[in-house]
Amino acid sequence: MNRLIIAETTRLLSSRLWLGALIGALVCGGVMIGGLTLLGPENFDPPMPGLDTEEGVRSLLGMLSFTVFVPAALGTLAVTSEYRHRTISFTFLFEPRRWRVLVAKLITFAVAGLCYGAIVAGTAGAALYGGAAARDITLGLPGATVAELLVRLALAMAAFMVIGVGFGALIRNQIAALAAVVGYLYMVELVLLAVPGINAVYPYLPGGATASLTGFTYLADAIAEQTSGSSSTLLSAPLGALVLAGYAVVAAALAVAVPLRRDVT
Amino acid sequence: MTRHDEFRIQVDKLTKRFGSVTAVNDLSFTVEPGVVTGFLGPNGAGKTTTMRMILGLVTPTSGTATIGGRPYADLPHPSRTVGAVLDSSSFHPGHVARDHLAVYCRMGGYPLSRVDEVIHQLGISEFAGRKTRGFSTGMRQRLNLATALLGDARVLLLDEPSNGLDPEGIAWLRSFLKGLADQGRTVLVSSHVLSEVEQVVEDVVVVRRGELVASGTMAELSSAAVAAVVVRSPDDERLAEALRAESVQGTRATSVERLEAGALRVEGLTTAQIADLAAEHRLRVHELTPERSTLEQVFLRLTSDPRESVR
Numbered sequence A: 001m002n003r004l005i006i007a008e009t010t011r012l013l014s015s016r017l018w019l020g021a022l023i024g025a026l027v028c029g030g031v032m033i034g035g036l037t038l039l040g041p042e043n044f045d046p047p048m049p050g051l052d053t054e055e056g057v058r059s060l061l062g063m064l065s066f067t068v069f070v071p072a073a074l075g076t077l078a079v080t081s082e083y084r085h086r087t088i089s090f091t092f093l094f095e096p097r098r099w100r101v102l103v104a105k106l107i108t109f110a111v112a113g114l115c116y117g118a119i120v121a122g123t124a125g126a127a128l129y130g131g132a133a134a135r136d137i138t139l140g141l142p143g144a145t146v147a148e149l150l151v152r153l154a155l156a157m158a159a160f161m162v163i164g165v166g167f168g169a170l171i172r173n174q175i176a177a178l179a180a181v182v183g184y185l186y187m188v189e190l191v192l193l194a195v196p197g198i199n200a201v202y203p204y205l206p207g208g209a210t211a212s213l214t215g216f217t218y219l220a221d222a223i224a225e226q227t228s229g230s231s232s233t234l235l236s237a238p239l240g241a242l243v244l245a246g247y248a249v250v251a252a253a254l255a256v257a258v259p260l261r262r263d264v265t
Numbered sequence B: 001m002t003r004h005d006e007f008r009i010q011v012d013k014l015t016k017r018f019g020s021v022t023a024v025n026d027l028s029f030t031v032e033p034g035v036v037t038g039f040l041g042p043n044g045a046g047k048t049t050t051m052r053m054i055l056g057l058v059t060p061t062s063g064t065a066t067i068g069g070r071p072y073a074d075l076p077h078p079s080r081t082v083g084a085v086l087d088s089s090s091f092h093p094g095h096v097a098r099d100h101l102a103v104y105c106r107m108g109g110y111p112l113s114r115v116d117e118v119i120h121q122l123g124i125s126e127f128a129g130r131k132t133r134g135f136s137t138g139m140r141q142r143l144n145l146a147t148a149l150l151g152d153a154r155v156l157l158l159d160e161p162s163n164g165l166d167p168e169g170i171a172w173l174r175s176f177l178k179g180l181a182d183q184g185r186t187v188l189v190s191s192h193v194l195s196e197v198e199q200v201v202e203d204v205v206v207v208r209r210g211e212l213v214a215s216g217t218m219a220e221l222s223s224a225a226v227a228a229v230v231v232r233s234p235d236d237e238r239l240a241e242a243l244r245a246e247s248v249q250g251t252r253a254t255s256v257e258r259l260e261a262g263a264l265r266v267e268g269l270t271t272a273q274i275a276d277l278a279a280e281h282r283l284r285v286h287e288l289t290p291e292r293s294t295l296e297q298v299f300l301r302l303t304s305d306p307r308e309s310v311r
Helices: A002-014 A017-039 A054-084 A088-094 A098-134 A143-171 A174-194 A198-204 A206-214 A218-226 A237-260 B047-054 B097-108 B113-121 B137-148 B167-182 B218-223 B236-245 B271-280 B295-303
Strands: B009-018 B021-031 B036-040 B062-067 B082-085 B155-159 B186-191 B203-208 B211-217 B228-232 B255-260 B263-267 B287-291
Touching (some): A002 A017, A002 A098, A002 B097, A054 A174, A098 A143, A098 A237, A143 A237, A174 A198, A198 A206, B021 B047, B021 B062, B021 B203, B047 B155, B082 B137, B097 B113, B097 B137, B167 B186, B211 B218
Parallel strands (some): B036 B186, B036 B203, B155 B186
């Protein structure tokens, strides 16, 4: 199994994908949070609570959860590019026990996802404190709580990268897989959120679970307000983490099981 | 069991259906170890599907394909035993050739020094540091072969390796295959053009529409070549009658065919026998040409669709 993980790591580091991922992490983390901190949530339209309040800091960091589609897309790309460029034939020739290839990919990208999350969270934290210092604001949330929120976000990023790998192994067609992942996160869930009755299951959907894990409920609240329906209550953070991990496990299991007998023509 | 039996490829009653299309039908043949076998047939005859079934990439509808008695996936060291080239291009366009080889070198568990060895073996050091995106067909084919040879496998399966190569590339490929054969490797090489492989293959397996048409040594295939004579005569109709009706020195033409006005194709008689018969009947003969049936013609006859060549 080690040789397969080394091979997948070599594959990842040999193309420019990792560089794109690094830039993505910096933009989604440090650049975005730094910019928003300097701008100040109180100057948003509509205004949000300032960074000197607890809610203000939570909301700002919670915006990071909007970017989970990036690691999800990266994970999807990693698998679908094998089918697109037909390297999958060589891959399954060198390791005909296909499940081992997929397990190696999942492990590699879980680690890559953690690195991605760590960079996003690390630069976001640095930018938050740097920006606050520049504007001479004392943050409304203690450092330990900020750190905890950032760790939760990093874990969510890693989970979404694994979910992306699962999607990619399942759908194989690069464009279709990317459209499914991004489309689901940005369209389907929002629509479900607005439908009375169905929105009761929202806490159990990936987006809802992410919201409870990251403590960012701005979106859910805003939509609930607009539709004047009852805001669906999110799960507790640990439960949200568990649900999200569950999705990652299901995606991983499908990624391992589905390619087993599929013809590679 | 002899020393090389572990490299024998055995295809047994292999069938593959894709929906309502039968790509391979009840196909059985053996690829003997230590020789180069040509796997021949027109495009769409099921060669690729068969090779993919031997390699476990496609699951047969029924039947089995084994290497040394085991399915590919059950080999203890698959890439050390069998190397294969299936697609004309199977590289990430953003990878340089060396990195592509490194990925599969790692995957096979070989020391990274193998990368430089196969680069040297295939003579690709010139472009080993370039991205595969801009590779020509010839470069791609060499990189494919380099990947297949990473494990120094004794068995090689090459699907249409000459496709898209220029004459120089085909000549290179031929000498390369020859070299592999001289090293005593088992090679199964598919092609839809016999002439591209005929100088290197010892055995042939010919398929058409997913079914076996012929298999055996090249010599056996050559003996299927029937000698014929083309006769040009202004009296062709009467000559044809005479050839059909009478025997010359106890032999009779097995086939007399009118090619065009003034030309006959005769099987089963020599030029001398035909000339004598014509003289006996006082018929004019302007030309007698023995037609050497080439292997290519035998191949075409074997692989042409009987439904399309009804005379």
